[in-house]
Amino acid sequence: MRKIPATVITGFLGAGKTTLVRHLMANAAGRRIALIINEFGDLGVDGDLLAACGVAGCNEDDIIELANGCLCCTVADEFLPTIQALLDRANPPDHIVIETSGLALPKPLVKAFHWPDIRSRVTVDGVVAVVDSPAAAAGRFQSTDEERARPDHDNPLEEVFEDQLACADLILLNKSDLLDPAALADLRTGIEARLRPGVKVLPTRHSAAEPLVLLGLDAAAEEDLAARPSHHDAEDGHDHDDFESFAVRLAEIIDPDALEARLVAAIAAHDILRLKGFVAVAGKPARQVVQAVGTRLERYFDRPWKPGEARVSNLVVIGRKGLDRAAIEALVRG
Numbered sequence: 196m197r198k199i200p201a202t203v204i205t206g207f208l209g210a211g212k213t214t215l216v217r218h219l220m221a222n223a224a225g226r227r228i229a230l231i232i233n234e235f236g237d238l239g240v241d242g243d244l245l246a247a248c249g250v251a252g253c254n255e256d257d258i259i260e261l262a263n264g265c266l267c268c269t270v271a272d273e274f275l276p277t278i279q280a281l282l283d284r285a286n287p288p289d290h291i292v293i294e295t296s297g298l299a300l301p302k303p304l305v306k307a308f309h310w311p312d313i314r315s316r317v318t319v320d321g322v323v324a325v326v327d328s329p330a331a332a333a334g335r336f337q338s339t340d341e342e343r344a345r346p347d348h349d350n351p352l353e354e355v356f357e358d359q360l361a362c363a364d365l366i367l368l369n370k371s372d373l374l375d376p377a378a379l380a381d382l383r384t385g386i387e388a389r390l391r392p393g394v395k396v397l398p399t400r401h402s403a404a405e406p407l408v409l410l411g412l413d414a415a416a417e418e419d420l421a422a423r424p425s426h427h428d429a430e431d432g433h434d435h436d437d438f439e440s441f442a443v444r445l446a447e448i449i450d451p452d453a454l455e456a457r458l459v460a461a462i463a464a465h466d467i468l469r470l471k472g473f474v475a476v477a478g479k480p481a482r483q484v485v486q487a488v489g490t491r492l493e494r495y496f497d498r499p500w501k502p503g504e505a506r507v508s509n510l511v512v513i514g515r516k517g518l519d520r521a522a523i524e525a526l527v528r529g
């Protein structure tokens with residue numbers, strides 16, 4: 196029996212994973228793709244965005260959200276039953292795409308494909324790591340020499356980023372539009388030097404890589420775990436005590452430009468890694484999506500509010516542990 200291929204998409208918060216999934220669905224060329232999505236923070240923004248994206252392949256039945264925590268830590272309880280149910284469907288998908296949360300380590304998930312109940316039916320076709328090129332080039336995932344010299348040195352951003360690269364079969368240097376060619380070439384050289392032989396690196400804009408390249412890597416990654424070292428190899432899982440998230444709920448917003456200015460100020464003042472969600476703008480029939488990665492913020496209207504849907508604004512804030520929630524909320528509320 197042919198094993199169903201599964202692609203694991205990894206990459207730090209805001210790198211462009213959901214953008215990649217949307218691109219894959221829009222260019223599926225008749226291939227039936229089922230999506231499993233897991234995100235940090237309890238609002239489920241990504242699944243909602245994909246369900247509303249209007250792409251024919253993005254069928255709500257084929258989008259499964261695992262909202263509880265982090266996929267890499269809940270494989271046995273959440274992931275395995277989900278994938279089994281997909282495989283047991285009368286009409287199973289041609290391909291499974293798994294978007295992990297930006298803080299997830301890919302290796303424990305890949306390991307799960309070894310479980311006796313599923314290993315004969317599904318294989319990891321490839322692990323694709325999406326890199327936020329401008330953030331990586333700016334050293335966002337690197338400790339300084341001074342930090343490294345400290346005995347208690349521990350940089351969770353660096354560890355997550357390194358684990359994601361070490362597990363990948365293909366790297367997308369995304370957001371290449373935000374870097375000049377020389378900086379992009381430098382980043383590429385630096386990253387290539389850290390990869391296993393044979394791992395390809397592809398610069399992308401808006402994660403627009405050719406689906407024929409992305410799907411069909413034929414890596415059988417679950418058979419090749421030893422070649423994919425992790426900072427957490429000695430542990431059973433890892434906890435996400437290093438990061439935290441909370442949601443800010445607001446009433447309708449009368450002045451979205453002023454809200455944007457407050458959000459950018461809050462992000463800059465509190466080192467917020469990621470902020471995203473939906474805003475109800477007074478007088479507008481559609482909901483507005485807000486996406487911020489660092490202080491770079493994007494807004495657009497995605498779909499009309501549904502009849503009976505509460506017109507409220509909900510924003511998820513994600514950062515390193517120790518965020519000053521009260522101060523951030525005060526800044527956002529203005």
Ligand SMILES: Nc1nc2c(ncn2[C@@H]2O[C@H](COP(=O)(O)OP(=O)(O)OP(=O)(O)O)[C@@H](O)[C@H]2O)c(=O)[nH]1
Binds near residue numbers: 209213297487
């Ligand atoms: N300029 C630019 N922006 C991009 C590119 N790719 C994605 N973005 C933007 O980056 C933001 C985050 O993109 P997502 O696809 O949601 O990132 P993600 O990795 O799914 O984020 P999390 O699920 O929160 O980890 C959005 O505002 C995107 O429009 C790119 O190539 N260039």
